[in-house]
Amino acid sequence: MATDSDGQMCVYKDTLLAGLWRENPVLRLLLGMCPTLAVTAAVKPAFTMGMCVIFVLVCSNVMVSLMRDRLKPHLRILMFTLTIATFVTIADLLLKAFQPEMSDALGPYVPLIIVNCAIIARAEACASKNPVLLSIIDALGMGAGFTLALCVLAGIREVLGTGKFFEIQVMPEAFVPWAALSMPVGAFLALGFLLGLVALITQKRS
Amino acid sequence: MRSIRHFFEQSWLLIVASFFFGLLIAITNAALSPRIEQNRISKLNELAGGLLPEATVFTAVTESIEITALDGKRQTVPVYRAETNSRTVGWVFQVVGSGFADMIELVVAVDAEFQTIAGFDVLSSNETPGFGDQIKGSYYRDQFKGAPTDGLTLVKTGDATAIDSEIVAITGATVSSVAVVRAIDHYLPQVKTQLQQKGLIGNGN
Numbered sequence: 001m002a003t004d005s006d007g008q009m010c011v012y013k014d015t016l017l018a019g020l021w022r023e024n025p026v027l028r029l030l031l032g033m034c035p036t037l038a039v040t041a042a043v044k045p046a047f048t049m050g051m052c053v054i055f056v057l058v059c060s061n062v063m064v065s066l067m068r069d070r071l072k073p074h075l076r077i078l079m080f081t082l083t084i085a086t087f088v089t090i091a092d093l094l095l096k097a098f099q100p101e102m103s104d105a106l107g108p109y110v111p112l113i114i115v116n117c118a119i120i121a122r123a124e125a126c127a128s129k130n131p132v133l134l135s136i137i138d139a140l141g142m143g144a145g146f147t148l149a150l151c152v153l154a155g156i157r158e159v160l161g162t163g164k165f166f167e168i169q170v171m172p173e174a175f176v177p178w179a180a181l182s183m184p185v186g187a188f189l190a191l192g193f194l195l196g197l198v199a200l201i202t203q204k205r206s
Numbered sequence: 207m208r209s210i211r212h213f214f215e216q217s218w219l220l221i222v223a224s225f226f227f228g229l230l231i232a233i234t235n236a237a238l239s240p241r242i243e244q245n246r247i248s249k250l251n252e253l254a255g256g257l258l259p260e261a262t263v264f265t266a267v268t269e270s271i272e273i274t275a276l277d278g279k280r281q282t283v284p285v286y287r288a289e290t291n292s293r294t295v296g297w298v299f300q301v302v303g304s305g306f307a308d309m310i311e312l313v314v315a316v317d318a319e320f321q322t323i324a325g326f327d328v329l330s331s332n333e334t335p336g337f338g339d340q341i342k343g344s345y346y347r348d349q350f351k352g353a354p355t356d357g358l359t360l361v362k363t364g365d366a367t368a369i370d371s372e373i374v375a376i377t378g379a380t381v382s383s384v385a386v387v388r389a390i391d392h393y394l395p396q397v398k399t400q401l402q403q404k405g406l407i408g409n410g411n
Contacts, residue, residue, distance in 0.1 A: 041335065067219060067223070070219050071219070072216055072217075072219070075216065075217065075219075075220055078220065079219065079220060082220070082223060082224065082227060083223070086227035086230060086231060089231050089234075090230065090231065090234045093235060093242070094234075094238065096242045096245065097238040097241040097242050097245065098241075100245040100246075100249065104330060107330075107332070161335075179335065179336035179337075182335040182336060183334060183335060183336075
């Protein structure tokens, strides 16, 4: 029995860590690129977006996992989308009620979580085949990986683009902000360099 | 009969889930909508309060103020009366213009007689950071304070500190500068005429 539960723990740990690095949705699988490029001009909106994605991922994974035995194969994508859309709408309403400033800053990108591939990919690859607990752990790992990647990218762009971090001035007065990094072009450049760096690290490791 | 049975066998989960999720959204919406509406009102009040500091209450005008928007469509403009001790000190209304990348929503405040602009603030915009979004900055916004309501003109160079109908554009952000002036110029006379027609303000003679 002991080895059984040990093996189970190992699976949980592995699932949790997979989302953070090995199968990181943004840096390794290149899923969910739209919010990655659009809301990473500053750390605060990026972090809020990450939290919304974690909420939607956990809720949709739980729902999909609960109905996994009753899913008709040809209706499954429809069921996933319905589930995800419901929780995204709820997340949007929560944000409007409790974080109106962030809701304004994120604009249409919160409703657009519905079409974020990272979420439907987890419903298809994990939740529709695994029990609830494992699906939750998978959602937390993937969500954390997504949030982390967004915050790293946003951190680079905010510090160099405005001289601030989390809206607090960190660069010396003499620093001239690289305004281009706050613009869409900066998102592509910073993401490109970040992906290059990640590829370099993984190559060195193997 | 068989086809109906087949239909339900295949789709019962979808039907049940749709009802369940619909209910879930309805409950969340019912629970949160008063708070969301409150947030919207307080944001508008906060912006309007900054433009007309002497005003203590902003009440929505019950008469419908309908104007032609920039795209030619008829549109109802939300207008608010700013009051101090039940004396009208100004008017606040919402303006929508098309900016460089997206629509720009503004809150414009004018004095009680609709003679001068008290100022404007940006409710929502998506202008380029570092360039177009300087329409939120004091250099540009302060030029509107005290400007006449009968037509503004945008100039590339000039004295930005002078209180007149000339608004000096932001360097490198001409499109955004033009958008704000055009939108305000378009809405002001129409809202003024409407308010005069409804007898809410004098006709200026």
